[in-house]
Amino acid sequence: MEKYDVVILGGGNAGMGVTVATRAAGLSVALVEARDLGGTCPNRGCTPKKVLVAAAHALHELERADRHAIKVGTPRLDWRALIEREKEIIRDIPSRLSGLMVRRGVDVIHGEAAFIGSNAIRVDGRELEARNIVIAAGSKPRSLPIPGAEYLTTSDGVLSDPELPRAVVFIGGGVIAFELGHVYARAGVDVTILEALPQLLAGFDEDAVAQLRGESERLGIGIHTKAWVKRIDETDGRLQVSFAKDGVESVVDADRVVNCAGRVANVEGLDLGAGVVVHREGRIEIDDHLRSRSNPDVYVCGDAVWNSPQLSPIATYEGEIVGRNIVDGPKHRPDYSHIPASLYSIPAMASVGLTEAKARERDLHVKVHVNDMQGWLSARTYAEAVAWSKVIVEEPTDRIHAGEELIHIFALAMKHGIPARGLSEMVYAFPTFSADIRNMM
């Protein structure tokens, strides 16, 4: 049995985050990765997705060029070349990360790992024993147990598909559906989003979501909430998605049906039982320090944590906290209250802090400033189709609880306790979107 201080299962943002403090402290660290170093974000998530979003931005600018008195012809998108561009941009990321791990002194082992004991794992016939084992195995799409589920594709498929489909149905009205749906719609694809709940994009303020829904529908995206997908059939290479809404059954035709119904911890193949890691259907029971409740030598971080947001900076942040807990003992806890999140539709929708509903649930005394900014000079200058903000300020302390769009200025203010007044009193360069902050609250 090979011995290490720390063995990390998964080489994404979370797993690599763990290596920072553990290697700085001189511990011996092995990181096991089954696929590409970097994991989802650079290889199958944020980065390749943003390449497609950037192209959609260019199409969006062309669409409104006439508002700036510019005449352009009808743009023609070469989708295959765009996918090649996306792949080219991310191609060398795993090898660059591999170099980083070598320089940091981490042993990278390729293969699929599983527990064989409370402090031991097996990977490709090798057995490794460690004082601490970290589960950083990420997430995978939630399976949809419907007839015809074999016809489903996922965001992985979309990001690698060289053919531009004519029609796409997204099952689930969350972040992935809206981001990829906006790209497809601007590329001329017929897009439908089917969401089971009455509310789209849970977690964002409902009135902000209403703005985005309006703009998505203006683009031609068909959106159905309270839609229960019953089955997917195939006829002559085309797919038919049957769904029920308000007791009425309907069918939408598509070339692709994308499972965007959320992601669950990717821990099925880890043999958690052998590792004495207690879980409920893949939800590992952890304490405030991200440590398994049943096996204190095991930590969990990133998307594999079932109850924190599945975002790349959070995966890195949790990984770094786990690394520090391994070095210092279980002292450090994550604080998610000032972490911004952004949805890369066009326009993007961003938020930080509590939603208005959550602030009211907590009985906070808040003043809510909602602004439709479409008529403001900055939005008119850039011919923005939608410009909207909501700032929630806690009255007694004058602290900001949520912002939209210029999100990092708000996040910085929240993190460092700068009151709303501090942001209004700031002198901003003009004309800029940041200068609008003075008038938002």
Ligand SMILES: Cc1cc2nc3c(=O)[nH]c(=O)nc-3n(C[C@H](O)[C@H](O)[C@H](O)COP(=O)(O)OP(=O)(O)OC[C@H]3O[C@@H](n4cnc5c(N)ncnc54)[C@H](O)[C@@H]3O)c2cc1C
């Ligand atoms: C389409 C898409 C777009 C996204 N866009 C954004 C965005 O714009 N901004 C944002 O903040 N977040 C975004 N995310 C979320 C973000 O990608 C994740 O939150 C982040 O990558 C999670 O990092 P992680 O290290 O926890 O998991 P991962 O990056 O998934 O890494 C886990 C790694 O573990 C490996 N692994 C799993 N099981 C084993 C095993 N048994 N043995 C060895 N290795 C194993 C996997 O191969 C994988 O590489 C997006 C996600 C998707 C799917």
Ligand SMILES: NC(=O)c1ccc[n+]([C@@H]2O[C@H](COP(=O)([O-])OP(=O)(O)OC[C@H]3O[C@@H](n4cnc5c(N)ncnc54)[C@H](O)[C@@H]3O)[C@@H](O)[C@H]2O)c1
């Ligand atoms: N910009 C970003 O930060 C970004 C981008 C992409 C993905 N991500 C991360 O990836 C994760 C997964 O994204 P996602 O869009 O798959 O999940 P999501 O959790 O954002 O949305 C899933 C949606 O599917 C719905 N749903 C579930 N089962 C359904 C069913 N049977 N029929 C119809 N609707 C159903 C849910 O009610 C929910 O609205 C997110 O949690 C997010 O954190 C982040």
